[in-house]
Amino acid sequence: MKPIITSLLETDAYKFSMGQAIYHQFSDYKTTWSFKCRNQGVTFTPEMVEEIRTQIQHYCSLRFTEDELAYLNNITWIKGSYIDFLRLWQPRYEDFEISNEGPCGLNIETRGTWLNTSMYEIATLAIVNEVYFRMAYDYEDLFESFKNRLQAKIEKLEKGEYVAGAFSEFGLRRRLSAEAQDLAVAALKAADFGAGDSKFVGTSNVYLAKKHGVTPVGTMAHEWIMCVGQGNHKHNPAYSNWYALDAWVKEYGVLNGTALTDCITTDCFLKDFQLTFATLFSGVRHDSGDPIAWGEKMIAHYESLGIDPQTKTLLFSDSLNLEKASAIYRHFKGRVRVAFGIGTYFANDTKVDALNIVMKTTSCNGMDVAKISDVEGKGMCKNPDYIHYLERCIEWRMKNDNGNNSLHV
The missing domain is CATH 3.20.140.10 (nicotinate phosphoribosyltransferase)
Structure with missing residues (x-):
């Protein structure tokens, strides 16, 4: 090969x-x-x-x-x-x-x-x-089905049957092949979405972003919160998000700022995502749980801090297809900026199930x-005892931390 x-x-x-x-x-x-x-x-x-x-x-x-x-x-x-x-x-x-x-x-x-x-x-x-x-x-057979499905999706976007707002291709880690992802990025760039509400922004694949002259898209992953927040033996892991966000701001200031919310649950994240961080970061990314409920929670949180949600971006990236993206976009249109990172659906949709x-x-x-994530099945840890410890730390914090300490100033 x-x-x-x-x-x-x-x-x-x-x-x-x-x-x-x-x-x-x-x-x-x-x-x-x-x-x-x-x-x-x-x-x-x-x-x-x-x-x-x-x-x-x-x-x-x-x-x-x-x-x-x-x-x-x-x-x-x-x-x-x-x-x-x-x-x-x-x-x-x-x-x-x-x-x-x-x-x-x-x-x-x-x-x-x-x-x-x-x-x-x-x-x-x-x-x-x-x-x-x-x-x-039979790879060639799969690739043919991939091409047909990709073309059908793009046609529906061009006709306005689907509306995806500002969307990017996020499929590298689960793509059918390098050939398939290259084709998807090229086809999405060449598509004519007119003056409608769909706009192809770029791809997470930096190589293809360079090749096709589109924007490389992406900020942080769960590893950042896990390692920065839990890798230091002196840290209380229920404060993982604060340590991770603080280190990010030290590196980037107001640049490159989309915060990931669900590593140790979004509710715990919001304990740390107070006025300073919520102002500095341009938006937040959804990666587990009900997207509508999550978006409503984020809008309410911004409003509670006196921040206009229409100045912030909600980036959705959890197992999306265009039908889901359209429903999310229409629900939040006019209330907050909405963006999508769509992966497997663009890079590995064939007649067989993706890995x-x-x-x-x-x-x-x-x-x-x-x-831990916001739903069962998306978490990962080899030691059940550590999961139990982390969950107890989070539970204690959620019940006892009223937010009036120096970490939140």
Whole structure:
């Protein structure tokens, strides 16, 4: 199989925004990441596992080119010191453990500095996806169904049957293939949405953003809150969001600011998202739970702080399709800025089910870390005792912290 990842730019934009802040503030942090396939009945054959190894070895041979670094250097919030670091950076195959163990026949773990392991996640997932779909199915048949479905979606957007507001393509980690995602970004850019309420903004894939001249989109992921908030042994994990938001503001000020709300539940997040942070961050991202209920909660929170919700953006990114996006957009239109990050639906919608695979941080600095989320099934942690501890910390805080302390000034 030809190389799947051919450029170190081929990762989600938030890996660079988090990576710069990690480089400047947490360069000594060490993390472990674990792969998980949530699909029932999916099996990776030994041949697939061997191909995945080969592809990751090739990925680890890549380096940033000067042209790629010049592109990154033109992004407003990226600093020259981080560009100099990337000029020297390379993935380390020694950080990977890949075997055919586990319930799905594939086990992947990465261990090392957070600076390194954070960068491996997206490339690994893209490789696993493409290897699986090329080896388990008639790929050309799948690709044909993908093209037909993509064209049908774009036609409905152009006709106004679907309304997606400002939307971006977020499909890299679960795409059918590099070819499929490239086609999707090109087709969405070329589409004519007229003067309607749909506007294609860009893609999370920085390589494709550069190639097609669209905006690279993305700010932070759950790993940021998990590691910054829970990786320091001295921190109370129920205050994870405060530590994460504070470190982000130190790095970026008012730039690059869309906060992720659901790592340890949105209700706990709102304890820390008080006037200063709510003013500095341009918006918030939804990734679990009922999107309408979440959006109403965020609007009420902004209003309680005296902030006009129409000056803020609600970015929805949880398992979206155009029907869901249209319903959300119409519900909130005129009350708040609405944006969407649409992933699998644009990058891997075929006649067969997409894989639901993730790689998540499972330890930081030798400590367990966890994502709880707003719904069951999206969390991940290897130690049930730590989940119990974290939930007790959150429960105590929600009952006893009235918000009148120095962390909220």
